Amino acid sequence: MYKQIFGKYTPKKENLIYILHEIQDQHPEHYISAEAIKIVAEYLSISESHIQGVLTFYTMFSTKPRGRNIIRLCESPPCFLKGSEDILRQLRQLLEVKIGETTADGIFTLELCACLGVCGNAPVMMINEDVYGDLTEAKVESIIASYRGGK
């Protein structure tokens, strides 16, 4: 995996964030492992602590294993006004997890995030790369079921 990713990026520090994005996307547990940090540090000739610093800074990165599907529910004011708290309550019940946790079957991790820029359709959540808007309880239920069933 690393070889293929490194093939796309010259060993410059400015490519760090891209490389991390790709490693995380390709990992089945969507995170950056200690091993990955070491290998990237070597490739870019930078310190592991620099990479640690970058990882903890950006919300899109995780240093802990996560579920197969990452749910990110927007909690910013426009979505809040449109009932994101109710959706959060429902998701926690449906998935039986707290914020930041992964379901027992490893299918979902529930996270909160700031505005996704789709506020015209608030409340909004993202699952992996896909945006779901105008959420209602019924909609959330069927979306979750579809991931449980197939993907």
Added chain:
Amino acid sequence: MKFYRSHILIGIDDASLAAGVKEIEAILRSELQKNNLSEEINILETGTLGLFGTGVSLMVYPEQTAYVNLQKSDIAEIVEEHFLKGRPVHRLILDNTLVRKYDFNYKRRIVLNNSGVIDPENIDEYLGTGGYEAWEKALTSMQPEAVLQEVKASGLRGRGGAGFPAGLKWSFTAPIKAEQKYVVVNADEGEPGTFKDRLIMEGDPHKLLEGVMLCAYAIGASEGYIYIRGEYKLCISRLEKAIEQARDYGILGKNIFGSGFDLDIFIKIGAGAYVCGEETALIESMEGNRGTPRSKPPFPGVAGAWQMPTVVNNVETLANVPAIITNGAAWFAEHGVEGCTGTKVYTIMGDVRLPGLCEVDMGTTLRTIIQQYAGGMKEGKAFKAALVGGAAGVFLNDQRLDVKMDYNSLKEYAAVLGSGAILVMSHSADMVDMLWSVLRFFRHESCGKCIPCAKGTQLLYKLIDGIRKGKGKESDLDEMIRISNGMLKSSFCALGQSPCMPINSAITNFREDFLARIK
């Protein structure tokens, strides 16, 4: 060019993709084919149509009929009734009274004039609307200095926040001699409620590229970077395509139009941090570091990306430049008001009938924006408040509905106009809850580099959370104002300076909401 009887515009943006537009488009194509209409009716994928919360929608020209909330099962009926028999399907058309009320304002648009009209993935369509004429004009008949002077004379001010005059910013960088200079586009767009830059990039990516080109020429830069948030997948792919096409046409590259001028443009992707929208933090992030702000001076204009002179501008700012060069500064200044020229793109959401976007002249009142461009308040809801400018914005009450929306009239709230977010709230919204949500945002997004902001955002959240839970005191309100005013003076960057605006305005304009929670 082929002649079609009708054009069906399909808005492809993040929102419509989420609603399943692609599937519906496929059905539409096959239905048209079945009815032998493919040669008469043209389907055009375009950027946003400007309607939100209406699921999948189509716009039919020349009739200007808007079909909304379409389901797969509706398509056969539309094709047969409307396109075969010429009878629009009224039950699926956007409420007629609303259509009349809804005003797209295409005549006055500058940055979104092509959005929802042309295919953003086809450079020929951009060229067909006069695209890249400004670029050709600049390279073949204008000195860089003349381009800069035109932008200066237009009065164009930055659309990303502070409203700094664009021409003046460029004039600091232009005379510096350096081995490399850069134009950086700020497309991080993290202010809650703001998605105007996404709509510009999705709807008309070449316009942004042309703006970058003109800026690069004016300041003598040979590389441009567009720093865009990672979530904006559709923008990223459309910009990548647009850059490819521009390179193929020789509009980007070496010795462009035989002028001896070289330029290339690259995309940089962010990883989710609000503070990265601050220009020096953005540069840090581009270089592969934690996105914390740098101290100024030196300003990016002197030592920015990789320590080279760098102009950082917002997407909307640069998207205005081609029209300024093509039509001249005087034409541009006919839009808007004195000291604040041009148009402004707003995104309107909340308790209005038609949440969406509009581009209107600077100086248009909040009342007009809500009534004329957002269909007014939702049925049975009365206006209580608007949060203008996102989390770093201000809560306005009904006394302020007739305030003109421009930098000078809103001077007391200097920075709020930039983002263009307008969140409209009716009487069912409680300002304690809303301010709580705003302060939770700041607590999360403070980057931790400076103590006043890191500590202050924690304290403010704790105070509002106490009030929200019914455990607050009246003196907490003064305390919040005191802390946020202190942060205004002592924070390292504008993030820590921001909470005082929503706090002061919410507590001053809606004190009764707060007192109701304090026993």
